[in-house]
Amino acid sequence: MTTATERRPVPSHRGARGVTQARVILSEWTKIRSLRSTVFSLLAALVFIIGLAVLVPTVTVSHWPPRDPGELASFDPTSRTLAGAFLAQLAIGVLGVLLITGEYATGMIRATFAAVPARQPALWAKTIVFGLVTLATTLPTVFAAWFIGQGILSGKDIQAHLSDPGVLRAVIGTSLYLTVVGLLGLGLGAVLRNTAAGISTLFGVLFVLPIIVHFLPSSWGTSIDKYLPSTVGQAITEVHAQPGALGPWPAFALFCGYAALVIALAAVLLRRRDA
Amino acid sequence: MIEATALTKRYGDKVAVDDLSFVVRPGVVTGFLGPNGAGKSTTMRMIMGLDAPTSGSVTVNGTAYRNLRDPLREVGALLEAKSIHSGRTAANHLLALAQTAGIGRARVNEVIDLVGIGEVARRRAGGFSLGMGQRLGLASALLGDPQTLVLDEPVNGLDPDGIRWIRNLLKQLAAEGRTVFVSSHLMSEMAQTAEHIIVIGRGRLIADTTVGDIIARASGQAVRVRTTDVPRLVSVVDGPNVTSAVDDSGVVTVHGLTTDEIGIRAAQHGLTLLELTAQSVTLEDAFMDLTKDSVEYHGHTTADESEHPALATSGATP
Numbered sequence: 009m010t011t012a013t014e015r016r017p018v019p020s021h022r023g024a025r026g027v028t029q030a031r032v033i034l035s036e037w038t039k040i041r042s043l044r045s046t047v048f049s050l051l052a053a054l055v056f057i058i059g060l061a062v063l064v065p066t067v068t069v070s071h072w073p074p075r076d077p078g079e080l081a082s083f084d085p086t087s088r089t090l091a092g093a094f095l096a097q098l099a100i101g102v103l104g105v106l107l108i109t110g111e112y113a114t115g116m117i118r119a120t121f122a123a124v125p126a127r128q129p130a131l132w133a134k135t136i137v138f139g140l141v142t143l144a145t146t147l148p149t150v151f152a153a154w155f156i157g158q159g160i161l162s163g164k165d166i167q168a169h170l171s172d173p174g175v176l177r178a179v180i181g182t183s184l185y186l187t188v189v190g191l192l193g194l195g196l197g198a199v200l201r202n203t204a205a206g207i208s209t210l211f212g213v214l215f216v217l218p219i220i221v222h223f224l225p226s227s228w229g230t231s232i233d234k235y236l237p238s239t240v241g242q243a244i245t246e247v248h249a250q251p252g253a254l255g256p257w258p259a260f261a262l263f264c265g266y267a268a269l270v271i272a273l274a275a276v277l278l279r280r281r282d283a
Numbered sequence: 284m285i286e287a288t289a290l291t292k293r294y295g296d297k298v299a300v301d302d303l304s305f306v307v308r309p310g311v312v313t314g315f316l317g318p319n320g321a322g323k324s325t326t327m328r329m330i331m332g333l334d335a336p337t338s339g340s341v342t343v344n345g346t347a348y349r350n351l352r353d354p355l356r357e358v359g360a361l362l363e364a365k366s367i368h369s370g371r372t373a374a375n376h377l378l379a380l381a382q383t384a385g386i387g388r389a390r391v392n393e394v395i396d397l398v399g400i401g402e403v404a405r406r407r408a409g410g411f412s413l414g415m416g417q418r419l420g421l422a423s424a425l426l427g428d429p430q431t432l433v434l435d436e437p438v439n440g441l442d443p444d445g446i447r448w449i450r451n452l453l454k455q456l457a458a459e460g461r462t463v464f465v466s467s468h469l470m471s472e473m474a475q476t477a478e479h480i481i482v483i484g485r486g487r488l489i490a491d492t493t494v495g496d497i498i499a500r501a502s503g504q505a506v507r508v509r510t511t512d513v514p515r516l517v518s519v520v521d522g523p524n525v526t527s528a529v530d531d532s533g534v535v536t537v538h539g540l541t542t543d544e545i546g547i548r549a550a551q552h553g554l555t556l557l558e559l560t561a562q563s564v565t566l567e568d569a570f571m572d573l574t575k576d577s578v579e580y581h582g583h584t585t586a587d588e589s590e591h592p593a594l595a596t597s598g599a600t601p
Binding site: 025026027028031032034035036038039042043044045110111114115116117118119121122123124125126280282283 | 358
């Protein structure tokens with residue numbers, strides 16, 4: 009015990025010692041960028057968005073004008089250039105789930121919680137870091153995709169303009185939608201703590217739930233469908249609102265509310281459950 | 284200082300840790316022993332705030348782990364299995380942990396050198412051997428240069444060199460005045476590292492004492508004797524508090540007399556002795572003896588020695 013006093017404490021970087029939210033955010037940033045799977049998943053999402061922004065408008069132009077008058081009437085140049093977002097949401101949703109279930113599967117969660125005993129700061133940090141990373145990567149990508157796609161469509165002079173009503177909102181909204189899908193995945197992963205369960209629940213809610221609701225009596229179906237996560241989430245990505253649907257921003261607020269609810273549930277469970 | 288008070292953990296109707304109270308003091312290595320399934324890992328997870336006790340409490344330096352404001356500088360832990368994401372490099376893993384406490388890269392590199400994983404620090408941890416994983420776990424435990432260390436089976440998977448290294452490291456850390464709490468299911472390993480031992484079985488406290496005391500308690504010394512006339516020897520040594528047993532090959536094992544006393548009596552009766560050996564009970568035997576009623580999973584071996592652990596013939600610890 010005699011030499012105990014000779015120990016020098018490990019110096020702190022800046023400011024006070026101990027765990028702070030800012031430090032946990034920095035730690036989660038290190039975690040997210042130091043996994044190959046994260047980088048590849050995001051890269052895949054970006055390739056999907058750009059790739060379909062080339063493919064779909066090219067096919068459209070080569071078959072223009074469509075023989076079906078209905079197709080001609082409902083033609084929307086913006087949605088034709090952002091089709092890749094449907095594919096990208098798979099990569100981003102899976103990534104959101106994996107961000108937390110990967111820690112449970114490998115045992116990393118014990119190290120995380122030992123370093124951040126309050127636990128919730130780690131969940132907030134993951135939410136903030138993943139949200140910002142997804143937004144920062146998808147926003148420039150959807151804009152690039154839109155411009156590339158409109159460039160191709162301009163060959164038949166059927167392109168949209170950013171100043172057209174709803175177009176700028178739909179382009180930005182596509183990035184926002186992808187971000188919240190990722191956060192919904194993160195929340196579900198934190199609640200379920202299992203990769204397979206998290207992924208199947210996320211895509212069950214987004215893709216299967218609307219199909220089931222479709223089979224309900226139409227009076228129920230339409231009123232329920234209006235509030236489904238998939239419906240309110242995609243509303244902001246569409247230039248022209250569906251008849252009877254919520255407005256794009258109220259719908260998006262509800263979509264964020266669903267994600268926030270799941271993350272809040274995860275935060276409560278996080279403190280109660282054993283790691 | 285780690286203090287457990289009436290610590291209890293139930294999973295459904297199975298009791299993993301049962302009313303466990305103990306104190307781990309600074310300055311010595313304290314071994315935490317018990318057969319597999321005794322509740323060692325559960326206890327350590329409760330110390331680290333990972334599992335919540337069903338009842339009772341455990342504190343580190345007077346504070347429950349979950350309330351520590353600077354946990355990495357207070358307590359370092361090596362928990363069971365690898366508590367690390369297999370896709371991340373050792374260096375990035377340590378950096379991410381260090382950043383939660385504002386510990387810089389310089390200290391990360393320091394602990395990497397300290398545990399000797401410099402060559403593999405830039406490789407993904409999924410490909411690490413068990414030994415390398417243990418060293419990495421130890422590096423993360425030492426990141427904050429903590430006053431208290433909680434290590435679950437740290438020698439698992441280490442080669443003899445690594446075992447010696449960790450043994451010396453633990454002793455050195457304790458000598459610096461730290462609290463060092465190390466679990467193991469191997470008594471012989473603990474005997475060479477720990478001064479104080481806490482033994483549990485089926486979640487209950489069995490012993491909380493020094494290494495020497497455990498051996499003394501397990502049983503008295505036995506003496507192995509070979510002679511040309513077994514029946515006469517048995518009658519010559521017979522007396523109150525003396526027991527002797529003869530095995531198939533004619534070896535007599537005597538309890539209750541010293542080698543001197545047996546030798547003198549044999550000479551007085553003109554007996555020829557072929558062998559007269561004092562047998563110390565091994566720590567492993569002492570441990571088996573202590574925990575034999577609380578072993579969770581008995582192997583069904585046919586070996587005789589398992590039935591008389593205190594009489595096993597092997598010498599002192601290897």
